[in-house]
Amino acid sequence: xxxxxxxxxxxxPVKSLRGVSTQGAVVEPWGLTGDRRWMLIDARTRxxxxxxxxxxxxxxxxxxxxxxxxxxxxxxRPALDVAVPPSGPLETVRIFSGKVEVLPVGEAADGWFRACxxxxxVRLVHLDEPAVRRPVxxxxxxxxxxxxxxxxxxxxxxxxASLASLNSLIAQGDRAQEGPLPMNRFRPNVVxxxxxAWAEDDWHRxxxxxxxxxxxxxxxxxxxxxxxxxxxERGKEPLRxxxxxxxxxxxxxxxxxxIPEHSGTLRVGDPLTRVE
Numbered sequence: 132x133x134x135x136x137x138x139x140x141x142x143x144p145v146k147s148l149r150g151v152s153t154q155g156a157v158v159e160p161w162g163l164t165g166d167r168r169w170m171l172i173d174a175r176t177r178x179x180x181x182x183x184x185x186x187x188x189x190x191x192x193x194x195x196x197x198x199x200x201x202x203x204x205x206x207x208r209p210a211l212d213v214a215v216p217p218s219g220p221l222e223t224v225r226i227f228s229g230k231v232e233v234l235p236v237g238e239a240a241d242g243w244f245r246a247c248x249x250x251x252x253v254r255l256v257h258l259d260e261p262a263v264r265r266p267v268x269x270x271x272x273x274x275x276x277x278x279x280x281x282x283x284x285x286x287x288x289x290x291x292a293s294l295a296s297l298n299s300l301i302a303q304g305d306r307a308q309e310g311p312l313p314m315n316r317f318r319p320n321v322v323x324x325x326x327x328a329w330a331e332d333d334w335h336r337x338x339x340x341x342x343x344x345x346x347x348x349x350x351x352x353x354x355x356x357x358x359x360x361x362x363x364e365r366g367k368e369p370l371r372x373x374x375x376x377x378x379x380x381x382x383x384x385x386x387x388x389x390i391p392e393h394s395g396t397l398r399v400g401d402p403l404t405r406v407e
Contacts, residue, residue, distance in 0.1 A: 135325035135403040137339060138291060142166040143318065144201055145193040145255070146280045147181040149360065150318060155398040158342055158391050161261040161277045162285040163320055165195045168261065170226075170233070170280045171244060174252040178225045179280075182355045186363045191247055203243060211243045216257050224256060226280065231265045233258055233280075267390065271347040276390055284347050284388035288331065288339075289319040293385065296328035301372045309368040315360045316369065317352070317385055323403050331387045340401030344389040351382030 141150040146167045157164040171180040171188070182188050191205045201213040213236060221232040233256035240255040258264055258280050267276040268283060278285050294314055301310035314322055321339065334346045352373060357365045373383035 133325045135290075135323045137321055137397065137399050137401045137403065138324040139314070139319075139322040140397060140399055141315075141318070141320055141322075142195075144169060144195050145191075145203075146170040146179065147185075147188045147355075149189060149192045150315060151192070151194055155396055156320075157396050158286070158394055159261070160275075160285070160391060160394065161265075162279045162281060163397070165199075166320065167280040168199075168258045169193065169201065169236075170224075170256055170258070171253045172224050172256055174241075174254045176225075177223070179227070180251075180253055182358050183353060185248065185251065186358045186365055187248060189358055189360045189363045191244075203240070205247045208243070208247055211240065213240045213255070216259075218259070221259075222256065226265075227282070229265070231258070231280070233264075267347070271388075272390065285391060286320045286344070286389040287318070287350055287386050288321040288323060288337075288389055289314060289317050289386040290323050290326045290328075290331050292324075292326050292328040293331065297369060297372060297377075297385065300376050301368050304368075304372055304375075306366070306368050306371055309366045312369055313360075316356045316358070317350075318355065319386060321389075321397065326403075334387060334405060336406040337389075337403055338406050339403045340395065340397055342395040342397065343392045343406055345392060347388045347390050349379070349382070349384040350386040350388055352385050356385075 140153050140156050142163050142165050143150050144165055173180050193201045193203050196202050199215045204210045216234045216236050223230050236255040244253045261279050267278050298311035337344050356369055377384045
């Protein structure tokens with residue numbers, strides 16, 4: 132049987148903005164280096180602003196710059212370089228039901244995003260110390276597990292065979308015109324070729340390259356997956372088909388959340404093996 136291999140790696144420097152592909156990435160305890168260390172918040176509520184509320188975020192790009200900063204770009208807008216903010220007073224913000232302390236970035240970045248989004252009252256914040264700021268949900272973690280500003284876990288892995296199976300199911304349904312869907316709808320960090328469809332349902336620990344990961348839990352999917360990442364427009368798929376074929380309890384599942392057991396470097400082409 133063919134050994135599964137990593138076919139793509141992605142980071143998302145600003146949570147919910149367009150992903151950036153890479154051939155290699157360092158794995159830190161809280162996720163890939165540079166992944167989701169920045170986030171937009173609603174200035175009125177201090178809650179995370181994501182594609183759930185604002186699908187136009189898919190049209191904005193943040194690329195990592197030298198020194199850990201960002202280069203922001205968007206169609207029809209001048210690019211903006213943003214430096215890592217200096218240490219200073221922290222601000223408590225919400226990600227879903229949890230809280231995390233972050234650094235505000237500043238008016239230049241805030242104004243750039245407001246101009247892109249039509250004066251939606253947003254602010255950009257930065258996670259300065261992921262090692263101490265945000266623990267993983269203890270139901271799925273061991274003491275000391277931390278996460279960046281990702282939804283809940285350090286990394287997300289998906290399999291191309293499972294996407295092919297899902298797209299086949301979409302093609303058989305009444306929303307066939309919405310498929311086939313690309314993998315970027317699911318915003319993974321690691322994409323794997325060479326598995327059987329839905330093989331990841333049975334993973335508990337895996338080794339990718341030289342790094343071992345605990346499989347924390349399957350990923351429950353939300354409305355973000357219905358957002359075309361190239362246009363920001365929304366449809367019904369894949370949630371309609373996941374609801375019919377991948378509905379487990381209260382969640383529609385696609386992909387697996389990973390917690391690294393140690394640091395290292397992932398590269399496209401690395402093999403994936405199950406660890407019993």
